[in-house]
Amino acid sequence: MTAANFGTGPLLEIKGLKTHFFTQDGTVKAVDDVSFQIAHGQTMGVVGESGCGKSITSLSVMRLIDRPGRIVDGQILLNGVNLLTKSEDDMRDVRGDQMSMIFQEPMTSLNPVFTCGDQISEAVQQHSSMGRREAWDRAVEMLRLVGIPDAKRRATEHPHELSGGMRQRVMIAMALSTDPDLLIADEPTTALDVTIQAQILELMRSLREKNRMAIMLITHDLGVVAEMADEVVVMYAGKIVERGDVKTIFGAPHHPYTQGLLRSIPRLDARVDRLQVIKGTVPSPLNLPTGCLFKRRCPQRMRICDVAPPVRDLGHDHVSRCWLTPAGEAPEVGAETKGPEAEEAAEALTVAAR
Amino acid sequence: MTGAAADQAPAPDHVLSSSERTTARGGSATGPLLKVEDVVKHFDIRGGLLGVTKLGAVRAVDGVSFTVNEGETLGLVGESGCGKTTLGKVILRLIPETSGEVEFEGRQLFHLNAKEMKAARRDIQVVFQDPYSSLNPRMSVGEIVGEGLFVHGMTNKKEREAAVRDLLKKVGLNQQHIHRYPHEFSGGQRQRIGIARALALRPKFIVCDEPVSALDVSIQSQVLNLMGDLQDEFQLTYLFIAHNLAVVKHLSSRVGVMYLGKLVELSDADELYESPRHPYTKALLSAIPIPDPTVRRERIVLKGDLPSPANPPSGCRFHTRCPMAQEICTVEEPPLRDVGGGHLSACHFAEDVSPLREVAAS
Numbered sequence: 001m002t003a004a005n006f007g008t009g010p011l012l013e014i015k016g017l018k019t020h021f022f023t024q025d026g027t028v029k030a031v032d033d034v035s036f037q038i039a040h041g042q043t044m045g046v047v048g049e050s051g052c053g054k055s056i057t058s059l060s061v062m063r064l065i066d067r068p069g070r071i072v073d074g075q076i077l078l079n080g081v082n083l084l085t086k087s088e089d090d091m092r093d094v095r096g097d098q099m100s101m102i103f104q105e106p107m108t109s110l111n112p113v114f115t116c117g118d119q120i121s122e123a124v125q126q127h128s129s130m131g132r133r134e135a136w137d138r139a140v141e142m143l144r145l146v147g148i149p150d151a152k153r154r155a156t157e158h159p160h161e162l163s164g165g166m167r168q169r170v171m172i173a174m175a176l177s178t179d180p181d182l183l184i185a186d187e188p189t190t191a192l193d194v195t196i197q198a199q200i201l202e203l204m205r206s207l208r209e210k211n212r213m214a215i216m217l218i219t220h221d222l223g224v225v226a227e228m229a230d231e232v233v234v235m236y237a238g239k240i241v242e243r244g245d246v247k248t249i250f251g252a253p254h255h256p257y258t259q260g261l262l263r264s265i266p267r268l269d270a271r272v273d274r275l276q277v278i279k280g281t282v283p284s285p286l287n288l289p290t291g292c293l294f295k296r297r298c299p300q301r302m303r304i305c306d307v308a309p310p311v312r313d314l315g316h317d318h319v320s321r322c323w324l325t326p327a328g329e330a331p332e333v334g335a336e337t338k339g340p341e342a343e344e345a346a347e348a349l350t351v352a353a354r
Numbered sequence: 355m356t357g358a359a360a361d362q363a364p365a366p367d368h369v370l371s372s373s374e375r376t377t378a379r380g381g382s383a384t385g386p387l388l389k390v391e392d393v394v395k396h397f398d399i400r401g402g403l404l405g406v407t408k409l410g411a412v413r414a415v416d417g418v419s420f421t422v423n424e425g426e427t428l429g430l431v432g433e434s435g436c437g438k439t440t441l442g443k444v445i446l447r448l449i450p451e452t453s454g455e456v457e458f459e460g461r462q463l464f465h466l467n468a469k470e471m472k473a474a475r476r477d478i479q480v481v482f483q484d485p486y487s488s489l490n491p492r493m494s495v496g497e498i499v500g501e502g503l504f505v506h507g508m509t510n511k512k513e514r515e516a517a518v519r520d521l522l523k524k525v526g527l528n529q530q531h532i533h534r535y536p537h538e539f540s541g542g543q544r545q546r547i548g549i550a551r552a553l554a555l556r557p558k559f560i561v562c563d564e565p566v567s568a569l570d571v572s573i574q575s576q577v578l579n580l581m582g583d584l585q586d587e588f589q590l591t592y593l594f595i596a597h598n599l600a601v602v603k604h605l606s607s608r609v610g611v612m613y614l615g616k617l618v619e620l621s622d623a624d625e626l627y628e629s630p631r632h633p634y635t636k637a638l639l640s641a642i643p644i645p646d647p648t649v650r651r652e653r654i655v656l657k658g659d660l661p662s663p664a665n666p667p668s669g670c671r672f673h674t675r676c677p678m679a680q681e682i683c684t685v686e687e688p689p690l691r692d693v694g695g696g697h698l699s700a701c702h703f704a705e706d707v708s709p710l711r712e713v714a715a716s
Contacts, residue, residue: 049570149658163659164434193433193597195656198641202655220571223643246647264575265645266604268627274579275604278572281540 009080010037011181011214012061012099017074019053019060028285030056030069032238038182041212045229045246047219047261051282053238054218058184061216062101063091078182097127099182100175102168104190110159110167116143117155120174127178142173146203165196172200176207186218201228222265226250231317234258237283237293244318254312254320254328256298292323300324302335307342310349319351386421387559387591388445393418393454395437395444399664412664414440416615417454419690422559427585427592429606429623431599431638435660436612438595442561445593446480447471458559476506479552483564485544489536495522495547496532502554521550524587526580542573546580553584559591566601578604599642603627611635614663614671617690621697629709631699633678640710652711670702678703 019031031053038044046054060071063083076083078098083091095101103109111119120139124130130138136155143151146169159167168188175183185204189197201224208215217228225232225246232249234242234257242255253259260278280297283289289296295305302323309323323331323346331337333345396411415437422428432438443449445456447463456463458478466474482488489498499521500514508514519529525546536544545565552560565581566574582605584590596602602609603623610620611632619632630636637654644651656675661667667674673683682702690700701707 049572165659193660194599194641195433195637196659197643198653198655201643202653221643222571222645226645226647227643229647250645250647261571262645264572266575266578266600267645268600268603268639268642269644269649271603271624274582275575277575277579279576281542281573282570 011040011042011079012038012216013075013077013080014057014061015075015077017057017060017076018072019056019065019069020072021069023068023286026286029238029288030285031060034074034235034238034240036233036240036243038214038216040181040214041208042231043208043215043217043229045217045219045225045232046235047222047225047232048235049220049282051237051285052235054235055186057235058101058186058216058218061184062095062099093127096123096175096178096180098180099184100178100180101184102171102175102186102188104187107159107164107167109171112159115156115158116162116170120155120170120177123174124177138177139173142177143170145207146170146173146176147199148173165192165199168192168196168200169203172203176211176213179211180213182214182216184216184218187220188217189224190219190221197224204228222250222262234261237285237288239293239321241294241322242318242320244314244320245316248316248318254314254318254324254326255294255322256300256324257294258320260297260299292321302330304331304333304335304337304342306338308346310346311351312349313351385423387424387459388422388593389455389457390421390441390445391419391455391457393441393444393456394452395440395449396452410664412662413615413666414663415444416666418612418615418617420610420617420620422591422593424558424591425585425589426608427594427606429602429609430593430595430612431597431602431609432612433597433638433660435614435663437615437663438612439563441612442480442563442593442595446478446561448480476555477558478561479555479557479559480561480563481545481548481552481565483567485541485548485568486536488548489544491536494533494535495527495539498536498547499550499554502551506555517554518550521554524553524584525550526576540573541569542577545569545577549577549580549584553588556588557590559593561593561595563595564597565594567596567598574601581605599627599639611638614661614666616671616700617698618672618700619698620690621699625695625697629707631693631697631704631707632672632701633676633703633707634672636707636710637677650713652713670700678706 015035017031017034021028021030034057046057048054059065061076065071071084083094117136117139120142121135124135124138140151140155143155148154148166148169162170189200192200204215207213219225229246232244232246233240236257242249242253242258249258253262263276264278266275278297283293283296291306292309295301304323309321311319311321313319314326325331333342337345393415394417395415396413398408399410399412401407401409418441430438444451451464458474463474496515496518500518503514503517518532522529522532527543527546566577569577585592594602594605606623608621609623609626610617613634619635626635627639630639637656640652640654654677658675661674669685670683670688673679688700688702690698693699693704
């Protein structure tokens with residue numbers, strides 16, 4: 001919230017987070033043992049396809065998981081304080097104050113019966129001692145800050161009177177009105193046109209510089225991640241499969257899934273006859289394979305992949321959940337190893353969660 | 355990457371190099387299959403006491419002309435509200451035109467009677483954007499894909515089922531799933547069902563309206579490859595409508611850019627991306643994030659939102675947001691003209707548009 005918090009320790013620390021959904025058909029491990037950190041002023045990109053658990057991770061951090069879902073294990077430390085042991089009342093003070101969230105769909109996340117100004121000033125009043133008039137002025141100032149022309153008039157308008165890009169900017173204005181330390185942005189530009197997306201990303205960048213705000217950016221758009229993130233987490237079927245510096249992830253990805261994702265997007269700067277594909281589809285969360293979750297779709301599948309792979313340290317804070325060696329070759333214990341021998345090897349190769 | 359990608363392909367019987375394929379898709383040897391001439395679609399805004407007084411019109415498509423050659427893919431890009439989907443629907447006669455003509459194989463589509471139009475529809479099919487709402491949830495896959503065959507005379511059930519099974523195989527679906535219902539499939543599989551339905555009558559021309567926008571990255575590439583393969587196998591001509599410029603470039607030989615109901619630029623795909631001749635195209639290209647953190651391109655951030663198509667700006671419709679706008683742009687509408695080698699641009703200053711610069715990332 002203030003400069004006093006800077007310096008020592010990470011801003012957000014997620015340790016061994018497990019969020020499961022107890023459905024009639026069985027338990028869905030939407031987030032299964034996820035750990036990562038975000039430092040002050042850092043932008044962490046969380047990428048993956050639908051159903052990989054990236055949105056559930058962000059909702060878990062906000063403690064917005066509803067039945068049949070439950071956070072069954074792990075810790076979420078914000079400025080060193082575990083959010084999972086807080087009461088619902090205390091949590092309400094944290095939300096919006098120390099961290100805010102922008103949702104994907106600006107139409108459904110704004111209240112249609114209140115004006116934009118009312119909704120922002122309500123958030124401001126909730127988290128400060130400001131009076132009504134002061135909070136309203138703050139709301140107008142925020143709208144101006146996010147680049148809404150004629151902010152004074154727009155503040156008196158209802159969400160349906162605004163375009164999609166403007167609504168998303170209202171959401172951002174609301175999220176930032178309380179100067180949060182951490183902004184969680186879940187697909188903030190997915191519903192928008194590219195030229196409006198460019199405006200919003202520009203805005204987020206400038207606010208990050210100005211307020212030293214950290215951003216957890218959840219998206220499936222690898223272009224947006226490449227542009228915005230310092231560090232990247234790649235998720236697949238509820239687990240982190242690779243994490244590293246943005247240049248490493250894009251320049252020298254280690255995990256076959258990350259490699260596949262990067263190769264399968266059509267690019268403006270190259271013409272290829274056929275796109276490379278990742279064969280098959282994401283496995284059903286109710287019927288996950290044993291061992292490596294990606295093995296059924298992996299072009300480099302080995303016999304040892306039937307045993308859960310290690311989380312390898314590849315140096316320079318780059319980790320990958322794969323049996324392949326850092327050079328991309330068959331593992332030290334041999335590709336055919338199975339059973340307890342392989343399990344031991346996995347344990348020995350695994351790095352301690354940072 | 356081109357070489358690697360070609361190696362991975364499941365060896366088609368006629369392997370073309372990238373450039374040869376482009377020519378093949380360009381279909382330069384044959385004439386136009388589809389001719390769109392000055393098509394206009396206005397939606398009336400009505401109001402007043404009885405709701406019948408005409409208050410104005412949303413000019414969704416406002417005089418668009420182009421041709422699509424046999425065997426090629428013409429991409430059509432633009433942001434929401436530019437009229438690209440409406441144009442597709444008018445071409446398909448799913449909604450009536452306000453004025454203009456569409457010629458398909460020499461026949462004026464808008465003048466055909468119901469019976470003639472039904473016959474023409476065998477050759478003109480469509481794949482829709484949303485694989486969830488474009489399939490009837492109460493029909494099985496066999497019924498969905500086979501409906502067109504039934505309507506057009508294949509009344510023998512066994513014969514039809516065999517044809518549907520063959521189609522399912524062609525689009526990479528399990529033939530055993532013929533009796534399943536749409537909800538039992540994933541988004542990518544549903545889009546394959548939509549493609550099988552479009553293919554059933556062996557059409558010549560398919561309008562693809564955002565066929566991969568709702569799909570995940572890894573599934574999107576599978577469907578794009580499938581569409582390319584089917585085009586080669588059945589000599590299909592595509593009108594490919596999408597907002598994602600990278601996707602459009604991948605599949606198209608020529609690309610048209612729309613803004614507020616107008617076609618503002620039309621050119622060979624590679625040429626359009628390398629040297630855009632309209633400031634809107636340039637801004638659109640510059641706004642696309644590149645999936646490479648070491649590359650930064652010059653970014654032109656357009657100011658403001660898209661003006662309302664019910665009340666478009668005077669002169670050039672882009673002048674309110676254009677970084678190059680001059681006095682003349684506010685009064686005189688620029689015609690779509692050839693600026694060299696068949697590259698069409700509707701800008702008074704098309705020759706002055708500079709290519710996008712790449713800037714090294716910090």
